């Protein structure tokens with residue numbers, strides 16, 4: 001059977017049914033069966049009230065891709081209205097603490113029509129599958145969660161039916177499940193309960209290359225014992241049933257915390273290429289195992305084109321790319337700017353950004369590693385403002401630290417700031433208020449206030465309620 005055919009068969013029937021864990025012998029399997037029985041009873045009771053007629057797959061789709069039953073045009077309309085609501089909420093808050101006024105129920109600036117994603121299904125280039133107790137009570141189930149730890153109602157469901165995940169990712173998740181089900185080691189479900197096998201992350205590019213990272217809790221194992229597990233993984237994916245995944249790179253991280261960066265605990269390359277590459281707007285980008293990269297490549301192109309259009313009047317000056325990841329925004333705008341300075345927390349992403357600039361023959365970009373709140377306050381006063389200074393900020397959901405806002409706001413040379421947020425209703429809202437409130441000596445916000453002048457939503461995440469918002473502030 002060809003690899004493609006075997007892959008298709010696995011996706012239709014799953015792997016676990018080839019050799020179910022119950023058919024194995026030994027005390028581990030007997031205790032697994034008992035655990036499965038007791039879990040199955042408990043899991044039956046975990047469906048949210050009123051949802052007991054839905055399958056677990058429906059419940060998962062409802063929580064991960066709740067818009068999936070709508071046509072794409074309806075999804076776009078829903079998101080446009082949602083962004084309008086969020087911006088109205090922002091406007092009302094700004095009216096309270098700044099000097100500008102607005103008619104109730106109206107925005108003071110244009111909200112342009114949402115930019116659609118060129119690809120709607122299977123667009124994700126990165127997926128993480130967790131390990132937890134599945135619908136049938138099996139604690140070695142690889143999939144996505146429904147429920148919450150706090151509600152003690154977590155159930156792990158295979159994500160094979162989810163529209164946003166490509167089939168290659170699902171295949172790698174299923175193979176990893178088969179691998180851990182044959183392993184004598186336990187899954188690590190609750191950190192204090194022991195166990196070893198944790199989630200798997202799969203990254204792919206548009207050329208079809210695949211990189212996987214297996215997360216593993218070493219508990220009390222010796223390095224030699226961990227080495228045996230690493231060798232088994234390599235063997236499974238290079239000589240065993242996992243060859244169907246055609247992995248180009250396999251990484252392993254021994255992590256004792258929920259989330260460890262490469263600096264906390266190195267990503268160990270077990271085999272293959274160290275990185276994968278992606279092309280955006282004609283430029284090539286290297287992506288390391290741990291680096292951030294927009295999850296929807298073609299929508300990222302649409303996002304960066306939108307940013308370039310909004311930045312047109314600031315061309316030829318200096319661009320500050322705050323929270324720059326692998327440098328994609330700054331590098332894609334660099335040919336129109338005199339200079340680009342990127343700031344990024346993760347050292348690995350900064351290495352990628354430097355490499356990416358050189359790889360594309362770009363010489364006017366500089367990338368600095370560190371927390372923006374530590375780097376920016378000292379950096380901004382040293383910048384030569386010839387040709388103007390513009391800031392593009394694209395923080396994670398936690399928003400920007402107050403010190404970053406203060407440094408940007410208190411530098412009078414910055415006349416325009418482009419804020420890109422995937423959760424404008426969250427912590428970013430605090431940043432919008434800090435950028436626009438009246439000068440406040442107590443808060444050390446002494447610079448002239450910014451005002452929002454235009455907003456453009458970009459749909460990076462079809463079928464989900466999420467949307468990227470590009471918001472321009474000027475003064």
Ligand SMILES: C[S@@+](CC[C@H](N)C(=O)[O-])C[C@H]1O[C@@H](n2cnc3c(N)ncnc32)[C@H](O)[C@@H]1O
Pocket residue numbers: 292293294322323324325326327328329343344345346349370371372373394395396401
């Ligand atoms: C949403 S991503 C944006 C990346 C990039 N702009 C892009 O389009 O690919 C946010 C980035 O901010 C970085 N980050 C998070 N906190 C930071 C901080 N305090 N200072 C600097 N960078 C930070 C993350 O590592 C991540 O790469």
